[in-house]
Amino acid sequence: MNDLINLKGSDFFRVKIAYSLLLNKPIIISNIRDNSINPGLADYEISFLRLVEKITNGTKVEISRTGTIIKFFPGIITNNYSEEVEFECNNSRSVTYYLEGITPIAIFGKESLKLSLIGVTNNQNDISADTFKSVTCSLIQKLVVGDKVEFDIKKRGVFPLGNGLVTFRCPIITFLNPFDWIDEGKIKRIRGTAFTSRIPNTFSTRMIDASRGTFNNFLPDVWIAVDNFKSKNKEEM
Numbered sequence: 740m741n742d743l744i745n746l747k748g749s750d751f752f753r754v755k756i757a758y759s760l761l762l763n764k765p766i767i768i769s770n771i772r773d774n775s776i777n778p779g780l781a782d783y784e785i786s787f788l789r790l791v792e793k794i795t796n797g798t799k800v801e802i803s804r805t806g807t808i809i810k811f812f813p814g815i816i817t818n819n820y821s822e823e824v825e826f827e828c829n830n831s832r833s834v835t836y837y838l839e840g841i842t843p844i845a846i847f848g849k850e851s852l853k854l855s856l857i858g859v860t861n862n863q864n865d866i867s868a869d870t871f872k873s874v875t876c877s878l879i880q881k882l883v884v885g886d887k888v889e890f891d892i893k894k895r896g897v898f899p900l901g902n903g904l905v906t907f908r909c910p911i912i913t914f915l916n917p918f919d920w921i922d923e924g925k926i927k928r929i930r931g932t933a934f935t936s937r938i939p940n941t942f943s944t945r946m947i948d949a950s951r952g953t954f955n956n957f958l959p960d961v962w963i964a965v966d967n968f969k970s971k972n973k974e975e976m
Contacts, residue, residue: 742765743765743766743767743810744759744764744765744766744767745766745767745769746766746767746768746769747768747769747770748768748770748771749768749771749772749780749781749784752768752784752787753787753839753840755768755811756787756788756791756811756840756844757840757843757844759811759813760791760795760798760813760814760816760844761843761844761847763813764813765810765811765812765813766810766811767808767809767810767811768808768809768811769807769808770807771806771807771808771809772807773807778805778806778807779803779805779806779807780802780806780809781831782829782831783828783829783831783832783836785802786828786829786837787836787837787840788800788811789826790824790826790828790837790841791840791841791844793819793824793826794816794817794818794819794824794841794844794845794848794852794854795813795814795815795816795817796814796815796817797814797815798811798812798813798814799811799812799814800812815849816844816845816847816848816849817848817849817850818845818848818849818850818851818852818853818909818911819852819853820849820850821850821851821852821853822853823853823854823855824852824853824854824855825855825857826854826855826856826857827856827857827858828856828857828858828859828901829858830858830859830898830899830900830901832858832859832862832864832865833858833859833860833861833862833864833865833866833867833868834856834857834858834859834860834868834903834905835860835865835866835867835868835870835871836865837856837858838854838856838871838875838905838907839865839866839871839875841854842875842879842909845909845911846879846882846883846909846910846911846912847911847912848911849911850911851886851908851909851910851911852907852908852909852911853906853907853908854906854907854908854909855904855905855906855907856904856905856906856907857896857901857902857903857904858896858901858902858903859896859897859898859901859903860892860894860895860896860897860903860905861895861896861897861903861934862897862898868892868903868905869892869931869932869934871890872890872892873930876888876890879909881918882912882915882918883910883912884912884913884914886910887908887910888908888909888910889906889907889908890905890906890907890908891905891906892904892905892966893905893906894968895934895936895966895968897936926957926958927958927960928958928960928961928962929954929958929960929961929962929963930962930963930964931950931962931963931964932963932964932965932966933946933947933950933963933964933965933966934965934966934967934968935966935967935968936968937968940965940967943965943966943967944965947963947965950963951963
């Protein structure tokens with residue numbers, strides 16, 4: 740545990756953390772945005788490390804004063820021993836930023852992960868919560884045997900206030916067989932969700948009509964659900 744693996748830069752930050760935990764090898768990441776106007780770890784990266792600490796036992800993180808160097812000593816992936824973890828995400832990134840980083844770690848934990856994330860569900864930088872549910876969760880389900888991946892969008896939240904809520908249950912993988920997912924097949928149907936927040940329902944109807952007007956030129960089986968969020972609290976988005 741005394742020999743640190745040297746990595747550089749902020750690229751693939753979540754992958755580097757997952758690499759350290761899965762291989763049980765401590766790492767040191769240097770030159771993190773050292774030439775940037777805002778050097779060092781971003782707020783959302785520090786927040787992600789806090790979430791990693793919640794689902795592991797014995798993980799130790801050392802960050803330099805400038806934030807440009809981090810030492811990461813991995814612990815055991817416990818997934819909080821299947822007890823629910825509630826975490827408030829940094830609103831500069833979507834909850835899917837955290838889910839994408841946590842999932843490769845959680846599926847190899849000791850017990851299944853039960854996670855509730857509070858924050859932004861839809862923004863311009865990350866995949867939407869709907870995409871994670873329909874795409875990522877479906878892929879994980881193919882790897883899980885005898886259990887079910889569960890993901891639910893309890894409440895929408897948009898930038899900058901966030902306040903959205905999603906729940907995620909990720910079973911563990913007891914063994915991993917070789918697989919081949921090269922053949923993507925043909926698109927036979929399209930499913931989607933048009934959501935609005937604190938605006939009239941007619942806007943979602945217009946979005947659906949415009950989308951169907953394009954998709955129906957290629958295939959007839961198109962179904963888009965409506966999710967209209969109306970907040971009783973004027974401070975919420």
